[in-house]
Amino acid sequence: MSIFAAVMTGKGTGAISTVQVFGDSAEAVVKKIFKPTGTKPAEFKTGEILLGTITDGNETIDQVTIGCEQADSFAIHCHGNPLIVADIMQLLQRRGAALLTAEQLLTKIISAQKAVNTIAVEAKLAQLKAKTIQGTKIIINQVEAGLSKKAAEWLRNIDAVSLKQISSEAERILENSRTAKLIIAGCTAALIGPPNSGKSTLLNYLAGRDKAIVTDIKGTTRDWVEAVCRIESLSLRLIDTAGLDEKLPAPKDTIEEAAQKKSVQILEQADLVMLVLDNSQTSDQLDERLVEKIAEKLVLTCLNKSDLPAKFDTGKFIRRGGLPEILSNIVPISAKEGAGVEKLLEKIRQVCGVADFDLKTPVVFTSRQEEVLKRLKNAKSKQQATSIITELLNGEM
Ligand SMILES: Nc1nc2c(ncn2[C@@H]2O[C@H](COP(=O)(O)OP(=O)(O)OP(=O)(O)O)[C@@H](O)[C@H]2O)c(=O)[nH]1
Numbered sequence: 557m558s559i560f561a562a563v564m565t566g567k568g569t570g571a572i573s574t575v576q577v578f579g580d581s582a583e584a585v586v587k588k589i590f591k592p593t594g595t596k597p598a599e600f601k602t603g604e605i606l607l608g609t610i611t612d613g614n615e616t617i618d619q620v621t622i623g624c625e626q627a628d629s630f631a632i633h634c635h636g637n638p639l640i641v642a643d644i645m646q647l648l649q650r651r652g653a654a655l656l657t658a659e660q661l662l663t664k665i666i667s668a669q670k671a672v673n674t675i676a677v678e679a680k681l682a683q684l685k686a687k688t689i690q691g692t693k694i695i696i697n698q699v700e701a702g703l704s705k706k707a708a709e710w711l712r713n714i715d716a717v718s719l720k721q722i723s724s725e726a727e728r729i730l731e732n733s734r735t736a737k738l739i740i741a742g743c744t745a746a747l748i749g750p751p752n753s754g755k756s757t758l759l760n761y762l763a764g765r766d767k768a769i770v771t772d773i774k775g776t777t778r779d780w781v782e783a784v785c786r787i788e789s790l791s792l793r794l795i796d797t798a799g800l801d802e803k804l805p806a807p808k809d810t811i812e813e814a815a816q817k818k819s820v821q822i823l824e825q826a827d828l829v830m831l832v833l834d835n836s837q838t839s840d841q842l843d844e845r846l847v848e849k850i851a852e853k854l855v856l857t858c859l860n861k862s863d864l865p866a867k868f869d870t871g872k873f874i875r876r877g878g879l880p881e882i883l884s885n886i887v888p889i890s891a892k893e894g895a896g897v898e899k900l901l902e903k904i905r906q907v908c909g910v911a912d913f914d915l916k917t918p919v920v921f922t923s924r925q926e927e928v929l930k931r932l933k934n935a936k937s938k939q940q941a942t943s944i945i946t947e948l949l950n951g952e953m
């Protein structure tokens with residue numbers, strides 16, 4: 557006999573929380589702690605919801621509804637106060653339930669269902685963490701269509717399809733997965749640029765509130781500040797940086813050095829670099845060593861303060877050693893007045909490749925799938941390819 561319980565909703569205070577109970581003794585335990593409204597005893601039927609109270613002996617803990625999802629799986633919807641949720645979980649534990657995380661419980665529930673492949677289990681878990689609704693759609697699409705369909709197709713046609721074709725298709729899937737990851741997990745953008753160019757002003761504008769301090773003193777931002785904004789299918793995490801504009805590297809053991817180190821770290825981990833330049837300053841405002849640091853990154857250049865007379869000359873910037881790629885995606889804006897920001901948002905989606913991404917495209921969405929697909933790309937024989945594709949569909953998580 558087994559029973560498991562997990563809180564399926566996020567931590568903190570919400571209107572409603574859900575506690576999931578699962579296992580072959582789930583029904584018996586739920587019946588002991590649940591008093592349905594009315595006089596009839598609790599009678600659970602799959603697909604039905606009952607209203608009542610959760611009680612511990614004579615003490616009522618909360619009024620709840622309980623959905624019977626399967627004969628051995630129940631969703632208790634209680635009030636979102638974390639103290640109530642904790643009380644219900646403790647009560648279940650005293651009644652013999654093993655307390656699990658939402659992920660662990662979902663894995664148990666899904667794995668118990670026959671005829672689901674590993675991708676389906678991974679999809680259920682990954683869906684919980686997707687940052688956008690489009691992200692959840694990409695994941696769901698991999699179960700019946702997308703990745704699963706592609707894998708089944710490879711297996712079905714293994715005699716007709718060449719290893720070279722499988723390899724190039726796997727490569728394509730890995731490539732598309734990088735874009736899908738931005739939609740599923742969100743995109744981190746580092747705001748960098750010379751002092752006073754308006755990085756913090758832009759962050760505040762995009763965040764819709766004053767998160768970072770803005771002054772006309774160079775080097776105002778010292779600590780890094782972040783804000784999340786949403787651009788349709790993209791959840792964009794913006795990080796304002798400091799100190800990168802000082803001469804690199806900064807003197808040892810100074811506050812500038814500490815800020816620079818943190819900013820370099822942020823820069824390296826960022827999916828996108830938003831380089832903020834000052835249109836009212838000359839083209840030598842950008843340190844060459846910073847240019848080198850962003851050469852390998854996806855860069856979008858915001859030519860800020862476009863409301864002021866222009867002193868920035870793109871031709872001169874390139875002649876001075878600035879890379880033309882840095883200016884290939886350049887958008888004039890005024891972060892102070894909001895001019896050009898709509899265009900900037902559109903450009904961000906375009907540069908990230910999410911603007912017209914087909915949500916049904918086969919992609920990988922877990923590190924296991926990615927690792928398996930990388931091996932498939934280099935498979936040396938049809939036999940090896942077959943076993944790798946089978947592993948993609950049915951391998952251990
Ligand atoms: N005219 C004009 N002024 C701007 C614009 N954006 C920012 N500013 C001004 O430029 C100054 C510097 O802005 P910040 O946002 O603090 O610049 P920053 O890049 O974060 O500066 P540091 O943190 O010092 O590196 C402030 O006085 C802003 O009001 C703009 O689009 N137009």
Ligand SMILES: [Mg+2]
Pocket residue numbers: 755756757768769770776777796
């Ligand atoms: Mg700043």
